[in-house]
Amino acid sequence: MDLDLSGKKAVVCGSTDGIGKATALLMAKRGAEITLVARNEGKLKATLGELSVAEGQNHSTVCADFNDIPxxxxxxxxxxxxxxxxxxxxSGGPHGGPLIDAQEEEFRVAFERLLIANQIMAQTIVPGMKELGGGRIINIISTxxxxxxxxxxxxxxxxGSVAQWAKTLALELGEFGITVNNVLPGYTSTGRLDELAKSKAESLAVTQADIEAQWAKNTSLKRLGKPEEIASAVAFLASDAASYINGHDVSVDGGRFGA
Ligand SMILES: NC(=O)c1ccc[n+]([C@@H]2O[C@H](COP(=O)([O-])OP(=O)(O)OC[C@H]3O[C@@H](n4cnc5c(N)ncnc54)[C@H](OP(=O)(O)O)[C@@H]3O)[C@@H](O)[C@H]2O)c1
Incomplete structure (x- = not known):
């Protein structure tokens, strides 16, 4: 299987922590030249220093906030x-909490960060992919x-709206050799999951370990995922080996069957 990414340029958003960072590290290891995008200069610089340069890549960073669209x-x-x-x-996921209590602003903020920002990135990058005769867009969503x-x-x-956006884009861009696929992580041990487990534990008056044990129990593999396991699927979809996969939702969730 051709998983090599040598000579490819990749933009990885939300790439200073968790799933995005693991993806950037793996893609660089497979030879890609990476542009990291996130909000925090210090974390961008630190992550930049961890990327493999074995193929002579000249990695870069862009400090940007997906909630500041202009x-x-x-x-x-x-x-x-x-x-x-x-x-x-x-990018970062929205705050938790019951839907009935959610304020209008929470929807606006999440829509901007998770959908409008994707649209801006795609509109910026797709013309260059067309020039190249093809490309790969992979969206990290959720199961x-x-x-x-x-x-x-x-x-x-x-x-849900991000998934529909991506599928429509896959239909529109397929004829240009550009594939658009979604990776749906299950419970994956990152800073975000840690926060979610803490707040759920507080609201249910149980321990964080109890919450994490319950999540693990609800997968057929009986454990939480690692960011590297999600990254592995993303890097596969970015490779030549995935050239005929388009418009799909790929769950990487250890066989999650409950919440
Ligand atoms: N972990 C899981 O179990 C899980 C499961 C399903 C879905 N997901 C989803 O997968 C995505 C990644 O999750 P994760 O667990 O890897 O999250 P994470 O560890 O919190 O990392 C989020 C990354 O996005 C960046 N980011 C956050 N807000 C941003 C903004 N407004 N503009 C630009 N960059 C921003 C963060 O860097 P800065 O703070 O420096 O900007 C960081 O690099 C999220 O959408 C999450 O909801 C995660």
Missing amino acids: SLKEKVKEHFTKPVHILVNN SVKQVIPGLGVSNTIR
């Missing part, structure tokens, strides 16, 4: 002037696209 538009225009082969759309997760009302709602 500034994001300026930054992408300034930085992405050359064609890119791979775009990984990823809530298939089975909603209790207590993540805003996230469940917005993720």
Whole structure:
């Protein structure tokens, strides 16, 4: 299987922590030249220093906030002037809580960060992919696209629209050799999951370990995932080996069957 990414340029969003960071590290190891995108300069610099340069890559960073759309538009225009082969759309997830209690602003913020930002990234990068004669767009969403997760009302709602956005894009861009696929992580041990487990434990007056044990029990593998296991699927979809996969939701969730 050809998983090599040598000579490819990849933009990995939300790539200073968790799933995005693991993806950037793996893709660099497989030879890709990475542009990291996230909000925190210090974490961008630290992650940049961890990327493999074995293929002589010249990795870079873009410090941008997906909740500041005017500034994001300026930054992408300034930085992405050359064609890119791979775009990984990823960012922070919305706050948890019952849907009925969610405020309007929570929906706006999540929609902007998870959907409008994806649209801006795609609009910026797709013309270059067309010039190259092909490309890969991979969106990190959530298994809530298939089975909603209790207590993540805003996230469940917005993720559905991101999945539909991606499938429509896959239909539109296939003829240009550009594939668009979604990776749906299950419970994956990252800073985000840690926060969710803490807040759920507080609201149910149990321990964080109890919550995590319950999540693990609800997978057929009986454990939480590692960010590297999600990254592995993303890097596969970005490779030549995945050239005939388009418009799909790929669950990487250890066989999650409950919430
Ligand atoms: N972990 C799981 O179990 C799980 C399961 C299903 C779905 N997901 C989803 O997968 C995605 C990644 O999750 P994760 O667990 O890897 O999250 P994470 O560890 O919290 O990492 C999020 C990354 O996104 C960046 N980011 C956050 N807000 C941003 C913003 N407004 N603009 C630009 N960058 C931003 C963060 O860096 P800065 O803070 O420096 O910007 C960080 O690099 C999220 O959408 C999450 O909801 C996660």
